[in-house]
Amino acid sequence: xxxxxxxxxxxFSGLLLGYAIPNEHLKFGCAALALFCLIPYYFAIxxxxxxxxxxxxxxxxxxxTHLYSSYWLANFKDFAALTLGASALGTAxxxxxLALFLYFPYSANSDTSxxxxxxxxxxxxxxxxxxxxxxxxxxxxYEWCKSCGFLGYxxxxxxTAIYNWNIVMQIASFTGxxxxxxxxxxxxxxxxxxxxxxxxxxxxxxxxxxxLFDLKITASLTGILFLVILIHGGYWELKKLKPQKLLxxxxxxxxIDPWDITTDAQSITISQQLTENQLKELDKLQKEAHLIVWSxxxxxxxxPAANSHYSRNPKDRPLIKFIKENKVPLVAGGSYTKDKKNKxxxxxxxxxxQKGNFRGVYGKNHLVPIAEAIPGMEYPKLxxxxxxxxxxxxxxxxxxxxxxxxIPAMYQPNRSLAAVKNINLxxxxxxEEKIENQRASVKIATPICYDDAFPDIMRPLYLNGAExxxxxxxxxxxxxxxxxxxxxxxxxxxxxxxxxxxxxxCNGGYTVVLDPKAKVLxxxxxxxxxxxWYNVPVYSRMPTIYSKLGNWLPWxxxxxxxxxxxxxxxxxxxxxx
Numbered sequence: 001x002x003x004x005x006x007x008x009x010x011x012f013s014g015l016l017l018g019y020a021i022p023n024e025h026l027k028f029g030c031a032a033l034a035l036f037c038l039i040p041y042y043f044a045i046x047x048x049x050x051x052x053x054x055x056x057x058x059x060x061x062x063x064x065t066h067l068y069s070s071y072w073l074a075n076f077k078d079f080a081a082l083t084l085g086a087s088a089l090g091t092a093x094x095x096x097x098l099a100l101f102l103y104f105p106y107s108a109n110s111d112t113s114x115x116x117x118x119x120x121x122x123x124x125x126x127x128x129x130x131x132x133x134x135x136x137x138x139x140x141x142y143e144w145c146k147s148c149g150f151l152g153y154x155x156x157x158x159x160t161a162i163y164n165w166n167i168v169m170q171i172a173s174f175t176g177x178x179x180x181x182x183x184x185x186x187x188x189x190x191x192x193x194x195x196x197x198x199x200x201x202x203x204x205x206x207x208x209x210x211x212l213f214d215l216k217i218t219a220s221l222t223g224i225l226f227l228v229i230l231i232h233g234g235y236w237e238l239k240k241l242k243p244q245k246l247l248x249x250x251x252x253x254x255x256i257d258p259w260d261i262t263t264d265a266q267s268i269t270i271s272q273q274l275t276e277n278q279l280k281e282l283d284k285l286q287k288e289a290h291l292i293v294w295s296x297x298x299x300x301x302x303x304p305a306a307n308s309h310y311s312r313n314p315k316d317r318p319l320i321k322f323i324k325e326n327k328v329p330l331v332a333g334g335s336y337t338k339d340k341k342n343k344x345x346x347x348x349x350x351x352x353x354q355k356g357n358f359r360g361v362y363g364k365n366h367l368v369p370i371a372e373a374i375p376g377m378e379y380p381k382l383x384x385x386x387x388x389x390x391x392x393x394x395x396x397x398x399x400x401x402x403x404x405x406x407i408p409a410m411y412q413p414n415r416s417l418a419a420v421k422n423i424n425l426x427x428x429x430x431x432e433e434k435i436e437n438q439r440a441s442v443k444i445a446t447p448i449c450y451d452d453a454f455p456d457i458m459r460p461l462y463l464n465g466a467e468x469x470x471x472x473x474x475x476x477x478x479x480x481x482x483x484x485x486x487x488x489x490x491x492x493x494x495x496x497x498x499x500x501x502x503x504x505x506c507n508g509g510y511t512v513v514l515d516p517k518a519k520v521l522x523x524x525x526x527x528x529x530x531x532x533w534y535n536v537p538v539y540s541r542m543p544t545i546y547s548k549l550g551n552w553l554p555w556x557x558x559x560x561x562x563x564x565x566x567x568x569x570x571x572x573x574x575x576x577x
Contacts, residue, residue, distance in 0.1 A: 003053065006044045010057040013041035014064030020161035021069045022485040029489075031168070034161040038188035039195070042135060045102045046192075054103035055096045062095020062142075063088055069156045072480040077259060087153060087369075091146055098142040101561075105131050128193055128214035136186035137557045143181045144554040147454075151369050154453050154490055158184045163489045167233035169518055172496040173544040174232070175553045176455060182553065183225055190215070190222055236517055243537030245440045247409040247468065249503060250278040250292045250328075253511040255529040258477045264300035265314035271298060271332075272322055274531035279326060282533055289533065290409050290442075292330045293505040296347070296449050296474040299334030303350055306334070307358045323356035329407055331446055333472040336361045344397045349446035349472055351405050363399025364448035365457050402445075402460045409442045409538065442467050442538050449473045452491035452504070455551070462498040462547055467538050469494060469502040476508025476527065484510045484526055492518040499542035516542065 016037035022029045041061045048054040066088045073084035105126075147154035154160075159177035162168055162184075171179045194215055252274045256267045271294050282289055299319075301309050310319040323330050329352060336348040346363030353359045445466035451457045452471045461469070471491060475483050488510040495502045499516040509526035513534050522534040545552075 002047060002049070006047060006053060006057050007060060009040035009044035009047075010060040011064045013038055013044070014061045014066075015068050016040070017065045017158070017161070018068030018156070020158075021156065021482075022160065022163070022489055023069065023482045024480065027481070027485055028163040029161045031162045031165040034158050034184050035187050036191060038139070038185060039192045042189055042192040043196075045099060045135075046106055048103050048106065051100055051103060051107070054099045058099020058102070059092045059096035061099075062146075063092030065156045066091040069482070069486070070153075072478040072483040075478050075480070077477070090151060091153060091156070094146045095142060098138055098145065101141075102135060102138050105134055128211045129218045132186065132189040132193055132218050135189040136182050137561060139185040140178050140182045140554060140557055141561065144178060144551070144558075148456070150366075152366075152454065155486055157181060159493065160486060160489045163492065163518075166518060167237050168229055169493070169496055170233040170236045171229045172493050173236075173499060173546055176497055176546050176551055177493050178551065178553045179229075182557075183222075183229065186222055186225075190218055194219070241516060241537075241539055244540050245409045245411055245442055245467075245538040246535045247407060247442050247444075247538055248282070248287060248290045248533060249513075249536050250275055250282075250289050250531060250533045251503060251505045251511050251513070251524070252292070252294050252531045253506060253509060253524050253529065254295065254298070255476065255508050255527055258297060258474050258507060267298060267300075268314050268319055269316065270529060272317060272319075274529065275326075278531050278533040279328075289326075289328045291407050291444075291470075292326075292328050293470055293472070293503060294330065294332035295505050295507040295511075296333035296472040297507065298332040299350060302335040302337045302345065303348070303361065304358060305337065320352075320356040323352050323354070327354045329354050329359075331405075331444075331470060331472070333448065333474070336363060338363075338397070346399055347396045347448055348399075349448060349470075351446070354408075360403060360405060362403040362405075362446045362448070363401070364396065364451055365399045365402075366451050366454050367396050367398050368450050402464055404443045404445055404461070404464060404466055406441045407444055409440045411440045444468045444470045446470050446472060449475070452494055452502075453487070455494065455497060455546075458494045458498065459547065459550060462500060466498075466500065467541065468536065469500055471502060471504045472506075473504060474507040476506070481526055484508065488512065497544060497546045499539070499544055499547075501536060501538065503536060 016033060019026070020030050020033035020037050041057070044057045044061070045054060048057060067084075070087070071084065073087060076083040143154075143157045143159075146152065147157065154177075157177065159169075159172075159180040162180055168180065171183075175182075193211075197211065197215060252271050254267060254270045254274065256263060256270065275292055275294075279289060299306065299310070307320070311321070312318050332350050332352075334348055334350040336346040336350070338344040338346060346361065347367070348364065349362040350358070351360045351362075443465050445458075445461035445464075445468070447457060447461065447469060449472065452469065452473075458469070473487065475487050478484070484506070488504065491502070491504060492514055494500070495514045495516050495518045501516055502514045504510065504512050504514070509524060509528075511530075511532075512523040513521040513536055515521055515537065516539060521537075522532055524530045524532060
């Protein structure tokens with residue numbers, strides 16, 4: 001009976017978390033549910049009698065969260081067994097492994113660990129306060145483990161459920177998303193212990209005074225922590241940000257079937273038409289565009305050789321001619337051949353200047369495991385096997401550089417000259433006018449799709465001088481709203497972590513402009529062929545604690561975690577299965 005309840009609690013917790021995350025019913029999920037979704041899982045772990053049961057609970061909770069929130073991975077053409085099946089299994093195994101550590105504080109109460117019951121038991125480590133804090137720490141490590149590295153998948157996390165609580169999100173500039181995970185996991189554990197204690201209220205004899213004291217102390221500290229977060233978020237909510245420069249950008253969402261590789265000319269023609277719609281609008285307003293952005297995979301032929309092809313194609317209006325006529329730089333998703341002999345190809349952002357010249361390329365750094373890159377594909381035997389079994393003959397090569405591009409822009413009108421440059425204010429009127437008429441420039445970074453989900457990719461781009469993130473994405477293969485909004489929410493944290501605005505231009509959505517608080521300034525509806533222009537505000541760079549220290553919080557937790565187990569092993573505590 002206990003095992004049945006453990007299974008139920010674990011799966012139920014996973015489903016609750018999955019529903020808290022953006023889904024087909026709730027556009028941006030349910031932040032309030034994130035305060036309670038881990039309570040059943042906490043009870044499941046606490047009721048385990050051995051490590052095998054704990055492993056099962058962790059496997060089911062992590063696996064059910066992944067399957068419920070990311071089921072759209074099955075739509076990745078013929079690779080559902082890999083994209084959904086393999087990712088679900090990997091996530092479940094990570095969750096199960098961390099569940100072994102979640103169970104550790106309760107192992108002394110199990111029948112198989114009686115040897116841990118002795119007079120040297122640490123009072124602190126047995127306290128309710130410690131168990132609540134320990135749960136929050138280990139769960140934070142779990143989300144960190146599943147979100148980093150080549151196989152990292154930062155979807156299905158607590159932070160992705162919090163977008164509707166923008167004021168809480170702002171703490172990411174200090175702690176990254178892991179601060180949110182920690183606080184919400186802490187709250188869940190506190191509520192769980194509180195509910196258990198509340199159940200004993202009718203029988204006062206069952207109430208442990210020490211436990212009640214622990215709960216009061218932990219509740220007070222958690223309340224203070226939330227208060228600090230709200231004060232910090234409130235400060236940023238009220239803070240007026242003044243742009244230094246404006247980059248008038250045309251974003252094009254062409255909404256083309258991503259699997260149809262025969263429609264290169266059609267894709268470009270549609271993108272050109274949508275671009276011209278906005279150019280005409282700007283012309284009516286006597287404004288000029290500074291940048292045109294097309295989504296990931298907009299150009300099918302590989303550069304630099306494709307430069308010749310696009311000077312003649314599409315037949316009706318060649319791409320290079322189109323750029324020259326409009327005299328506006330273009331960033332478009334395409335491919336780049338670095339070494340044809342060794343089959344080194346990049347999934348890239350291709351940049352053209354206003355004269356139609358191919359000016360540079362950024363190669364996607366973090367490739368999607370299995371879908372875009374398979375470890376070991378450089379070995380002929382594995383390559384032949386994968387080609388025979390699932391039809392994969394080559395994958396992309398990860399980019400090896402963090403590239404920025406300078407895009408001509410304009411200074412914010414009526415700005416203070418001293419705020420723009422360190423200049424001598426003792427200038428003549430003619431000198432001031434010359435400075436006013438100088439063309440500004442904006443350093444943009446162009447992360448491709450999955451790149452914007454990983455701080456380890458975005459942080460070097462920011463530290464190297466990026467003033468604006470321009471993300472090119474193609475998630476439309478999922479055919480699900482939840483997929484588009486989940487990716488958007490994951491990427492939105494980068495704007496807060498680095499206090500840097502972002503433009504996301506997607507094939508089917510969610511195409512959007514975000515300010516440094518992750519607030520939407522302009523967007524397009526999903527799965528429609530549409531476009532917009534927007535004066536994207538660019539601000540003076542605002543270095544944050546997170547931009548300077550990176551993932552300091554999970555690393556700190558990990559060090560404390562190691563110190564705790566060193567204490568356990570030093571005292572010769574024995575753990576048995």
